[in-house]
Amino acid sequence: QVQLQESGPGLVKPSETLSLTCTVSGGSLSHSYWTWIRQAPEKGLEWIGYIYYTGSTTYNSSLKSRVTISVDTSKNQFSLKLTSVTVADTAVYYCARDRAAAGKLDYWGQGTLVTVSS
Amino acid sequence: QSALTQPPSASGSPGQSVTISCTGTSSDVGGYNYVSWYQQHPDKAPKLMIYEVSKRPSGVPDRFSGSKSGNTASLTVSGLQVEDEADYYCSSYVGSNNVVFGGGTKLTVL
DSSP states (O other), rough: OEEEEEEOOEEOOOOOEEEEEEEEESSSSSEEEEEEEOOTTTEEEEEEEEEEEOOOOOTTTTTTTTEEEEETTTEEEEHHHHHHHOGOOOOEEEEEEEESSSSSSEEEEOEEEEOOOO | OOOOOOEEEEEEEOOOOEEEEEOOTTTTTTTTEEEEEEEEEETTTEEEBBTTBBBBBHHHHHHEEEEEEETEEEEEEESSGGGGGEEEEEEEEEEEOOOEEEEOEEEEEE
């Protein structure tokens, strides 16, 4: 059974960089697209982007200038960096597995709340 | 890419059927058979209920079904149960390895 767990600071100051890591257990990173999704308070889901296990990435065009997703196959982890954050980036951030790069997100982490505040 | 359009709310009584729509364009819903549906209970992670328009992952009851006509996809929940009360989100592939979600629908079981 694949399990995902997000980790990282729960509070980030405006203009700084949000950094989160997702640790995958119960399976390898191979042949899957590892995805970040976020959900602002009382709002819907927003797809941020994903990384294939080989390292190729695709990002939401609205966030592309600020987002970097990377992978560390030796640790079975992938990470999210979002630069120049504002209060609008306050959200629960989820990591998930997409088997087909088409939105089939079959395993999710529990999510982690990141608050942007001074 | 713009979010897909879902009704904010839907409701039904136990045992009844309810259908939730997800409207996009020919560039997303209408252009690909890669529509998924997710169920989210309060303070929980979303759960995949339907993928590739109408396929159910193992363990999802067959009361949940999906379909698509033109630029609109639909999720039907038959034989409504109290535990089906949740938020439901659709998503679609939009090309260039991008995905977009709908705004979400709150399903109330009366």
